[in-house]
Amino acid sequence: QKEVEQNSGPLSVPEGAIASLNCTYSDRGSQSFFWYRQYSGKSPELIMSIYSNGDKEDGRFTAQLNKASQYVSLLIRDSQPSDSATYLCALQFYFGTGTSLTVIP
Amino acid sequence: GAVVSQHPSWVICKSGTSVKIECRSLDFQATTMFWYRQFPKQSLMLMATSNEGSKATYEQGVEKDKFLINHASLTLSTLTVTSAHPEDSSFYICSAYRADTQYFGPGTRLTVL
Numbered sequence: 001q002k003e004v005e006q007n008s009g010p011l012s013v014p015e016g017a018i019a020s021l022n023c024t025y026s027d028r029g030s031q032s033f034f035w036y037r038q039y040s041g042k043s044p045e046l047i048m049s050i051y052s053n054g055d056k057e058d059g060r061f062t063a064q065l066n067k068a069s070q071y072v073s074l075l076i077r078d079s080q081p082s083d084s085a086t087y088l089c090a091l092q093f094y095f096g097t098g099t100s101l102t103v104i105p
Numbered sequence: 106g107a108v109v110s111q112h113p114s115w116v117i118c119k120s121g122t123s124v125k126i127e128c129r130s131l132d133f134q135a136t137t138m139f140w141y142r143q144f145p146k147q148s149l150m151l152m153a154t155s156n157e158g159s160k161a162t163y164e165q166g167v168e169k170d171k172f173l174i175n176h177a178s179l180t181l182s183t184l185t186v187t188s189a190h191p192e193d194s195s196f197y198i199c200s201a202y203r204a205d206t207q208y209f210g211p212g213t214r215l216t217v218l
Contacts, residue, residue: 032205095148097147
């Protein structure tokens with residue numbers, strides 16, 4: 001298992017705010033990074049993938065990758081109560097510990 | 106497209122029995138499938154990589170004789186938990202891999218009494 005660490009949370013933000021989720025990893029050779037969302041009792045849903053340094057935006061979601069510092073982050077703009085879930089960072093097939101996010105109406 | 110099913114969705118069995126879980130890619134062929142286990146409040150732990158027509162590759166610490174994986178076709182992989190014990194109770198999730206993307210099944214909740 002590759003080491004993938006996430007801020008464990010739980011993280012609470014008010015509706016409409018920006019939620020920031022972070023992930024660090026140990027394997028410098030990692031090339032593929034993914035963010036997933038998982039609701040309780042369900043399997044993960046892919047939010048986005050990122051392979052190159054910099055930012056990648058998809059709707060309200062922005063992933064940021066910094067290979068030199070070995071971290072990847074996810075920003076959720078205009079957070080909605082439906083965004084309340086556990087967010088999982090993954091390096092290829094290896095998942096981080098997950099961060100629980102609650103968006104307060 | 107890219108739908109993956111698992112069967113059963115939940116199963117309860119007695120300690121010492123074996124349980125088989127099926128993972129099917131319904132609308133695409135998957136040379137590679139993955140099996141994960143997730144305990145309550147924990148993340149997904151990769152158990153093994155299943156390759157069609159060859160032996161599965163198990164992650165360190167996963168007993169290959171206890172968790173038998175068969176990937177006999179490009180659309181079906183099975184996980185058999187042999188001689189199940191209460192500590193094997195968990196949420197088992199499979200995924201099928203295509204074009205650098207994992208497509209996850211809905212998961213199987215196993216409870217061993």
